[in-house]
Amino acid sequence: MSDEQAVLQGSTTREGFAVLGHAIRREPGIFVLSTIGSVLFAVLTVADAWVLGWATDYVVIPAFRDGEIGAGLLWAVLGLFVGVAILRAVGIVARRLGAGIMQFRMQAHTRRAVTRQYLTLPMEWHQRHPTGQLLSNAYSDVEAAWGPIAPLPMALGTVVMMVIAVVQMLLADLVLAIVGLVVFPAVVVANLAYQRLASPLMTHAQGLRAEVSEIAHESFDGAMVVKTLGRESEETARFRAKAHALRDVNIRAGSIRAAFDPTLASLPNVGVLVVLAVGVSRVMSGATDAGDVVTVAYLLTIVSFPIRAIGWLLGEFPRSVVGFRRTQSVLAATGSMTYGDERMRDASQGARLEVDDLHYAYDPDNPLLRGVSFDVEPGRTLAVVGQTASGKSTLTSLMTRLVDPDAGRIRIDGNDLRDLARGALAGSVALVPQTAFLFDDTVRGNVTLGDDIPDDEVWAALRAAQADGFVAALGSGLDTQLGERGTSLSGGQRQRLSLARALVRHPRLLILDDATSAVDPEVEARILATLRENEKDSTLVVVAYRKATIGLADEVIHLADGRIADRGTHAELLERSPAYARLVNAYEQAAHEEHP
Known part of the structure; x- marks a missing residue:
């Protein structure tokens, strides 16, 4: 809830405008186009009031007085109204088209930036962030961040509309204008009340959307587990709880909006009635003209629209600020991985691998690897053997720098992996994991x-x-x-x-993390024989448990209790290490039972 609490502070409006400023600086041309369209719409909307007042004074009242209307005046009035309507339509198209293009461009830009960042961040960072949260960052948070772009040009244009309308009201009749503008404080108070009540709910809803996305992703990703263990009802209940919470928050926010909209719409109407009542009295006394009363009354009806438009803009700020913060937290993340400027040397022979006093722990109180050291000469094959959870897969992640060690160094051709430039390692090293992922x-x-x-x-x-x-x-x-x-x-x-x-x-260094575990032993033997024959110039590190695989290695290291318990050829370890012999024989027996 920390994001929600932050949004409730008075900085929300300032941060919301800062987010919009970021979009304006990136898309200035489209912003100017949409703003010009909005200003054109605003000016022409106010011009409608002038046309209406002119028509009242020079067409409607003379028609009642004289009993006839000149054809020229009728065509003039029609031309004015049609001309204003056409130009206003042009302004609407420019405003909406520009705002839409700007909004969708910013969304696309941010989504690409977030996705690129996901691909560059280390696995250690990804392990701390659920996939559902990452999906929410790239989808709903991006949409929320740039939500205020849609009403922005309209809000700016309506500010111009409001200024022109108020000036025209004051010029038409100072007394009626003052009477009508008394409604302004009431409209402002209504907007403030709406913001205070609705903003926390909108912010809470944004957080719940992310939680719903996280649960849905987990359920779909784990569909096999859910179905095979009969946990459909439990997963449904877990999803239902968050979905209902989101529904309830949205309903409360909608209820507030349902009460706010008619209240805001009725206030100008009350002002119009007061203006008309005072205006009739002033017309009867000769203090003003009927056209001025009509102009002021009409302008008062459209003055409420700018305030509502600004309210729509401000109403998007809480969600926008939360979404922008969440996306920026991703873009600003570095994990703990830094890079140097070194490059791998271009060579046809295999890489030399050195692992020096390596330490790593997922839990600081329970280290997984402790003081692991070994080296592999170019073109040689090393097998890594150990019990489940002995750190074999973690070791492969460290050798490919998916994560960094807590202590110690890994060198390839004498280069510390941490000194290599970003992307330099991928050109020489390849990892084939046990769980194969296909697109x-x-x-x-x-x-x-x-x-x-x-x-x-x-x-x-x-x-x-x-x-x-x-x-x-x-x-x-x-x-x-x-x-x-x-x-x-x-x-x-x-x-x-x-x-x-x-x-x-x-690759000059090929790492196989039990990469043939799902392959029949006969096929695996052919694969390994082909690798031994065709990849003579590659250094090979194989995490293995089958004797046939291990036997092809030039050397074997036995991992136990986070350390290298023994090292040598497969035959040497079988002869002198009872623990190693028990382990590989147990694997062989299990494999025989699986494939008799």
Whole structure:
């Protein structure tokens, strides 16, 4: 609720105008166009009052007095009204078109900026922020931030309308103008009361929208868990609670608006009745003309519109400020990851990997990795073996700098990863995770990820990953659409496409985090044999549990209790380490039971 409490402070209006200032500086041309259109509309709306007053004095009253109307006067009145209406319509089009373009451009710009920021922020930052919140930042918060742009040109134009109208009222009849303008304080008080009552509710609703989005995303993302464990009713109840809370807040805000709108609309009408009553008396006494009374009365009816337009603008400020703060918190985030200026050397041989006294903990009271040190020579293969939750996947995240260690260093070719420029590591290092993620795209798109890679290289990577056979059997080969997350494929097929995605980039350091766990042992053996044959110039780090995989490695490290318990060849560790032997034999037995 901290955002809501902040919005309740007196700085909301100032911050709201600051948000609008940001939009105006970015889109000055469109803002000027829409404002000119709004001012044109305002001037022509007031001109209607002048035309009405002129027609009353020179057409209507003479017609009653003389019993006839000249054709020239009728055409003049018609021409004035039609001309004013056409020009006013032009102003409306320019105002609305400009405001719409400006609003949608700002939304698109902010959404792109937020999305780019998501892609550059480290995984450590993403782990602290739920996906539903990130979706809310990129969607509803962006819309809320730039919501006031729509009424902004109209509000500015109506300020001009109000100034012209008040001046014209004063020039028409000072006494009637003063009588009519007495309604202004009442309108201002009504607006202030509305802002005070509605702003907290609108701000609270904005926060609830984010919470509803978070719950919905979790439920949809975890659909398999929800359905297989029969938790549909519980998830429905969890979503219902927040949805009903949002509904109730919106209803309360709508009830306040429902009472405010007719109150604001009735106040000028009361003022018109008072002006007409006083005006009749002044006309009878000869103190003013009937046309002036009509002009003042009409102007008074349109003077309330500018105040309402400003009220609409101010009413958007609470949500706008909250949305802008939430998006800016994303754009200002840096995580804890900084970058240097170093670049990886361009070399055809494998990378040299050095891990020096590495420490990392998700929970400070329960460190996961403690003093891990090892090195891998260029072109060599290292297998990492350990029990579940021993830190193997975390180690792969550290080696690809998805997160930074709490202490210690990781070097590639002598370069500390923290000294490398942003993006420099991705050109030489590739990680294939255990959980393969595929985009709702073609096979080619999932392998190349938009890079300009020839199809023959794509097929070569697919053959190395033992994926060329099933891809060729698909309906359209490389052009086959895979659907969201590649749900049309099996787990092993998704893993092989994920592996091909890494191989097509010819990384100098390839890290496989149990990347063939869903593949049959026979297919896995062919994949690993192909990698050993074709990727001789690459350094390979493999998180593995199958003996066949481990046996292909030049060296093995055994992780236990956050440390390297032993290191050597697979045969050496089997002979001298009972704990290692028990672990890999248990894995082998489990794999045999799974695939007898």
